[in-house]
Amino acid sequence: MTTDIEKTSTDLVIRAKAILVIDQESANTATRFVLAGKDAIKQIKAFFAPMKESAWAAHQEVVQKEKSALAKIEPIVNAVMRNVADWRAEEDRKRLEVEAAAYRTEQLRIMAEAEAKRKADAALLAAEQAEAQGDQKTADKLIEKAAKIEEKAAALAPPAAPIIPPKPVTEGLSMRDNWCFEIEDETILPRRYLIANEVAIGKDVRTSKGQIDIPGVRIFNRPIMVGVGRRN
């Protein structure tokens, strides 16, 4: 049969090359060719249909077998993987918490240092004023006070590096971001995220036989040739 198909196809290809529709006679020849071609197409499809069906059935059977084999293992593997992922997420969260606390400590140190400087500056200013008024004793006391404040501030030097928990290790398994989304209100979706519903447009255009006006859409008729009144 495949040899017959090949022969018919070759024959049709040769005949097609010789067809040029210029008058009624050549149009008749072309019409006969089209009808013969359509018959050939039908025969080819009919020939391959049972093979496709049995191949599809065999494929379905294999898929089904694979599915039931996987059904036993996949949920278990996925559950354990979820456990690993949860643990990693929790470890990451803890690490970020320690990081945030350490940063907070550093900021508090900067604030305390600035506050100490303000106090020391105020004490030195007051000492200058006391000195100007001839009150050397008070001035000395204030200078001493400022020195103590500065000494205290110096002791606030950057704290030792915090002990940040190590990044969790799961050799052979890595985490990757998996950003997902759900549309909550498509009326406010930016235009670039919308795609034209061509199925609906096509349906409305065909139903109205082109008598519909859709902004942004050009509607036109492109007739196609069909076989009429033939019997198999």
Place this chain on the structure above:
Amino acid sequence: MMSNAELHEQFSNRVKAHPAYKLSSGERVPSVTTITGILNKPALVKWANNLGLRGIDSTKYVDALAVIGTLAHDMILADLSGESVAGIASRADPATRDLAENCYLSFCAWRKQHDIRPISLEQSLVSERYRYGGRADMVAEIDGALELVDFKTGKGIYPEMFYQLAGYAPLLLENGIVDRPIERARILNIPRAETEIFLEKAKSSLRIEWQIFQKCLEIYNLVKEIEK
């Protein structure tokens, strides 16, 4: 109405007109952006190269986009400080204004989702302790947390943007602009064109970024020492 060139010049002048950051002693100190500027920015090199391959002059492209970005930035800050956004927008030509308004609308959509109480907007500050200056876009209580926010207009959010924020935080702490540690640092990337997208990234710790910033400051000071 100003032309693009005039607007750009005005913005450039505004940038140039930034008061030089000076300590109480009168000594001039570098700004946060000058300090982080010592870092190589690989993303920028790649971006400029891509523009070059497409036959686009990156300098002109930057100028055009910068005008839109700066105008959008100003509109956002005007909005936050209760000034007239329309007044700011009217300075530009219609095409620039349209694009900047798109940016502003993206910001408005984000703003609607949050409770924002600004504490400080674009305040120039100097650190006597660390000897540098800077101007953070915004410090605000956002949804109850004390946040440091920077508005960017560009293609993405890169790690070095957080180094810059890490430099701003001590300025706010040292100058008593905030009375407690900053809980979150956030960068909002506001798109100027269809090719850019709205992005935001927030971090609860800038500890390592602050260390990086201090190293940059150290290198900057050492380089200046050599140049003396």
